[in-house]
Amino acid sequence: MIDFNYYYDDSIMHRANPLLKFLSLIIFSILICRVKGIVLFIISSVLIMISILLSKISLKRLFSPLLRLIPLLAAILIVNTCFYNNSECIYRFHLLCLSKEGFLQGLNIVLRTITIIGLSFVFIQTTTSIEIMDAIEHLLLPLRFLKIRTRDISLIMSISIQFIPIIFSDFERIKKAQVIRGADFSDKSIRGTIKTVIPVVIPAFISVFRRADELSMAIEARGYNSEDE
Amino acid sequence: MLLRLKEISINYLPNQNILEKIDLNVEKGEFVGIVGKSGCGKTTLLESIGGLKKPQSGYIYYNNEDIYQHLFNQTGFRKKLQIVFQFPENQFFEQDVFSEVSYGLRMLDLPSDMIESRVKQSLESVGFNFELIRQKSPFVLSGGQKRRLALACTLAIQPELLLLDEPFSGLDAEGSKIVTDTLINEHQKGTTIILVSHDPNILCEICDRIIVISNRKIAFDGNPVQVYSKKDALQELGIIQPDTQILTQLLDMEQLNNLKYDYFIQNLIHFIEEKA
Ligand SMILES: Nc1ncnc2c1ncn2[C@@H]1O[C@H](COP(=O)(O)OP(=O)(O)OP(=O)(O)O)[C@@H](O)[C@H]1O
Ligand SMILES: [Mg+2]
Numbered sequence: 341m342i343d344f345n346y347y348y349d350d351s352i353m354h355r356a357n358p359l360l361k362f363l364s365l366i367i368f369s370i371l372i373c374r375v376k377g378i379v380l381f382i383i384s385s386v387l388i389m390i391s392i393l394l395s396k397i398s399l400k401r402l403f404s405p406l407l408r409l410i411p412l413l414a415a416i417l418i419v420n421t422c423f424y425n426n427s428e429c430i431y432r433f434h435l436l437c438l439s440k441e442g443f444l445q446g447l448n449i450v451l452r453t454i455t456i457i458g459l460s461f462v463f464i465q466t467t468t469s470i471e472i473m474d475a476i477e478h479l480l481l482p483l484r485f486l487k488i489r490t491r492d493i494s495l496i497m498s499i500s501i502q503f504i505p506i507i508f509s510d511f512e513r514i515k516k517a518q519v520i521r522g523a524d525f526s527d528k529s530i531r532g533t534i535k536t537v538i539p540v541v542i543p544a545f546i547s548v549f550r551r552a553d554e555l556s557m558a559i560e561a562r563g564y565n566s567e568d569e
Numbered sequence: 570m571l572l573r574l575k576e577i578s579i580n581y582l583p584n585q586n587i588l589e590k591i592d593l594n595v596e597k598g599e600f601v602g603i604v605g606k607s608g609c610g611k612t613t614l615l616e617s618i619g620g621l622k623k624p625q626s627g628y629i630y631y632n633n634e635d636i637y638q639h640l641f642n643q644t645g646f647r648k649k650l651q652i653v654f655q656f657p658e659n660q661f662f663e664q665d666v667f668s669e670v671s672y673g674l675r676m677l678d679l680p681s682d683m684i685e686s687r688v689k690q691s692l693e694s695v696g697f698n699f700e701l702i703r704q705k706s707p708f709v710l711s712g713g714q715k716r717r718l719a720l721a722c723t724l725a726i727q728p729e730l731l732l733l734d735e736p737f738s739g740l741d742a743e744g745s746k747i748v749t750d751t752l753i754n755e756h757q758k759g760t761t762i763i764l765v766s767h768d769p770n771i772l773c774e775i776c777d778r779i780i781v782i783s784n785r786k787i788a789f790d791g792n793p794v795q796v797y798s799k800k801d802a803l804q805e806l807g808i809i810q811p812d813t814q815i816l817t818q819l820l821d822m823e824q825l826n827n828l829k830y831d832y833f834i835q836n837l838i839h840f841i842e843e844k845a
Contacts, residue, residue, distance in 0.1 A: 517654050518660060521673045521722065
C-alpha cells in the first residue's frame with residue numbers, strides 16, 4: 341500500500357514554513373501548466389531534483405505512487421497521439437490520426453501530471469496535518485471579511501486529509517477479516533467482485549460514520565468554537 | 570504437530586523486524602495463551618498464522634504443509650482455521666443474524682440443511698435462543714451480544730484451530746463469562762485454541778500453556794505456573810501476574826501447582842487454618 345502519511349524525518353523541507361510550502365506548491369503547479377516542451381522538461385526536472393535534495397525523500401519512494409498511474413499515463417499518451425486534431429497526420433484511418441504534435445502534446449500532459457503529483461507527494465510527506473490545517477487557515481484568512489467561518493473550512497479540510505489513511509487501514513483490516521470468514525478476493529469476475537465488495541464496503545462505511553460521529557462529539561466536548569481566534 | 574512456526578521473522582518496514590526468528594510448535598488440543606506488551610506483535614503473529622501476512626523469512630507449517638507455498642489449498646485451510654479479530658462485530662454486513670452466521674458456510678458451498686443446523690448449533694452454543702434471534706438485524710444487538718454473534722460466526726465453521734485476538738476487550742463481567750465458557754466448551758470438543766489476551770486471570774483459568782512475547786522473541790513458554798511464578802522477570806517485561814499468584818507470593822504461601830481461582834481459595838482456606 342502507498343503511504344500517504346506524513347513521514348517523520350528531519351530535513352530543510354520538513355522544517356520549512358508550511359504556508360510557504362503550500363503556496364510554492366500552488367505556484368509551481370500553475371507554472372508547470374503554463375509552459376511546455378523543453379522548458380517544461382527542464383523546470384520539472386529541476387523542481388523534482390530540488391525537492392528530493394531538500395526533503396531527503398528517496399527517488400524510489402517518491403515515484404512509487406506513480407507506478408500505479410502508469411496505465412492512465414500510457415492511455416493519455418496513446419489517445420493524444422492517435423486523436424490529436426488539427427495537425428498533419430503521419431497515418432490516417434477514419435477518425436484515427438497518428439501525429440507528432442499529438443505525441444508531444446501527450447508527453448507534455450504526462451510530464452505535468454508526474455511533476456505535480458511528485459511535488460504534492462513531497463509536500464504531504466514533509467508536512468503534518470496540523471501544519472496543513474494552519475496553512476490553509478492562513479490562506480483563507482481574507483474570507484473572514486466576508487463573514488465566512490474560515491476556521492470551520494480549514495478544520496473540515498484537515499480532517500478529510502487525516503481520514504484518508506485511517507479509511508485505508510480500516511479497509512485492509514476488514515478485508516483480512518472477511519478473507520478469514522471465507523470471502524474469495526481472487527475471483528475477478530464481475531459476479532465474484534460484487535460478492536466480495538459488499539462485505540468490505542458496508543462495514544467500512546459503518547466504521548467511517550462511527551468515527552465521524554465520535555470525532556464530532558470529541559471536538560465539541562473539547563470546546564471547539566468556530567469564532568475563536 | 571498441528572502448527573509449526575520455523576524461524577519466522579516479520580516486519581512492515583525493511584530491516585525493522587517486529588518478530589525475529591520465532592520458533593513455536595502447537596499440538597492438537599492445546600489451549601495456548603499469548604501475552605505481551607501493546608505493540609509487541611501479537612496481532613501480527615495471528616495474521617501470519619492465518620495466512621494473511623507472509624513472514625519475510627521462515628516457514629509456517631499447518632499439518633506439515635507450508636501455508637505460504639503456492640500449491641497450498643487455501644479453501645481447505647479456511648475450513649480448518651478461523652480467527653476472531655479484535656472487535657469482530659465491526660465486520661457485520663448482513664441484514665439478519667441468520668445470514669450473518671451462515672455467510673462463511675455459504676462461501677464454503679455447504680448444503681442448506683447443513684447450514685441451518687450449524688447456524689442453530691453455533692448460536693445456541695454462545696447462549697442465544699435461535700428462534701428469537703435469527704431474524705434480528707446484527708446492528709441492533711448490544712455490544713456483548715454482538716461479540717457473541719461474532720464468535721458464533723466463527724464457530725459455525727467448526728474450525729480445528731481457533732485464534733482469538735483480545736476477545737474480552739470491551740465486555741462486562743457477564744459477557745466475558747459467556748465467552749470464556751464458550752471457549753472452554755469448544756476446547757473440550759477438541760478444538761485447538763490460541764488466545765491473545767491482556768487478562769492474566771482469565772488466561773490462568775482456561776489456558777494450559779502461556780507464551781510471553783517480548784523484544785521480538787518468545788521470552789517465556791510453559792504452563793501458567795511456570796511462567797507466572799517468575800515475578801521479577803515478568804515485572805521487568807511489564808507483564809502483570811494473575812491475582813492468585815500475586816496473593817500466593819504476598820502471603821508467603823507455598824507455590825501453587827495450579828493458578829485457577831477455585832484451587833487457590835481451597836489452598837488459602839487450608840493455609841489460614843494451619844496458621845490459626
Ligand atoms: N499495517 C501495518 N503497517 C505498519 N506497521 C504496522 C502495521 N500493523 C502493525 N504495525 C506495527 O507492528 C507492531 C506490532 O503491531 P501489532 O498490532 O501486531 O501489536 P499487538 O501486540 O497486537 O498490540 P496490541 O496489544 O496493542 O493489539 C506495532 O509497532 C505496529 O505499529
Ligand atoms: Mg493487537
